[in-house]
Amino acid sequence: MRAKQEKRVAYIVLTIVAVIFALPLAWIVLASLDKNASLAVSMPDLTGENYIEVLTNPANLRSFFNGLIISLGAATIVIVLSTLAAYALSRYEMKHKKIFMLSMLFMTSLPITTVMVPVFKVFVSFGLYDNLFGIVLFMAASGMPYAIWMMKNFMDSVPMSFEEAAWVDGASRFRGILKVVLPLMLPGIFTVGIYTFSGCWGNFFVPFILLSSSEKYPASIMLYQFFGQHSVAYGTLAAYSAVYALPSIILYVITQKWMSQGFSMGGGDKG
């Protein structure tokens, strides 16, 4: 009897939590489909116009494209460089390997926000201020420690013997990496790539500090600007938010497929 009652309480509490968590999200979905969207959740006067407006406005499309350049660019650099670095860390004996790995972990957890003032100054003096490529480089650099940490752990799980077999067959070390190690690492590479991509796609502060011309703004800044206008069309705002959030959601769902063995914590050493 008691156990049954406890169970019922658990269901009720969880349902309440879920409803409260869902309400702020419901606004985006409902308002984006509403002809006369307001700030509160309400039954929509169904229309697809908000989405059409968002997706046909060239400035909006450009902001998504800018975000794509930043995120794809950074993810590509991170994948290539962290794979190479992880290979050295995983396959060779090195003197200060442990210290190096721990400093990677240390850098992973430092709040990036704190270095942005000097980064701004560095960018101005390198001529990288208001430059999308500069943002790509910075995002890649700041994503690198975590990527190296993850990649090394993934690489450690690929047995050395496969690679050695390829060498016996006359393959060079580089060919061994390309043909043997990489294919076995694909889930890890995708995980790191998606993680980096999503981090860049959602980042607000870095482009906010390092960009000044509106035609270079990625979606995060564009949305903020849009939101700050005096007469906001809420329906369009919601539709823009939904379109902007969609890649993050899709990519998250995809990674779940690879990480299905269980969630691995920040350090990634349990993955």
Next chain:
Amino acid sequence: MRKKGSSLSKFGYLLPAIILMLLFFVWPIILTIYFSFTNLALTGSAAANFQFIGLDNYQKMLTDSSVKVSLITTVIFVIFSVVGQSVLGFVIAYLMKAKNKIFRRVVGAIVLAGWVMPETVAAICAYTFMTDKGTLNEILGFFGIGMVSWLFKYPLLSVVLANIWHGTAFSMMVYQSALDNVPEDVMESAKMDGANKLQTLFGVTIPIIKDTALTNTMLITLSTLGTFGMVYTMTGTTVQTLPIFMYMRAFKNYELGYGTAISMLVLLIGAVFSIFYVKIQGKEMEG
């Protein structure tokens, strides 16, 4: 270990990553330390010819009452966000154990959705929820409670609640996997000894997941400490946590030197937590 290729090549693999990090990550950290001892400005003569001014910025911080206010705001923001996320995340994970699979999936997906959202989108969701004509006030109105201007009257509370909503999923997942790893037989034997649910929770479960809870707390403290977009989108510069304060002094008041001294403060607090976190992880690496 078999060697192939020159011993130099191993550094060749590492070099590109290291150069990139040195240029765009380590160098700015070093500059942060350096600039915090200068009178660097955003514009004007002190932008090009800035000078070393020793501890002046730090002395200024000690007497600047807005630094104190900002520090207190940050501590409140971080503590309440972290405790809120951690406790709520644990409660959800704990209650979800052994419940209907579809129900778990739906609740989990809803909580996760708020976490997966980009920061700006999450901030807008939270803003529209709590604004004067927002959903929260509509609901309160339905129960006969008058409208409350949450974002103006209680801006700090608003951003804390928003941050809890946005971040709880992470703790939930961490605790879900920790709870899944609590050995079944330990729970069984506690039950056999006649322990009730609460006794088992506090006597058995919580001690076992204690380390996970600690690591989780470190991680969310670090990410909360650097929060900017969420706070800035929701309340502008009303809630002056240290990152917002740093941004204002550096880019609105053009005092880059003073701004970096403020970031040093955040960096130091962050470094303390990071070292603690690395120590825990380092121990696990050996084990």
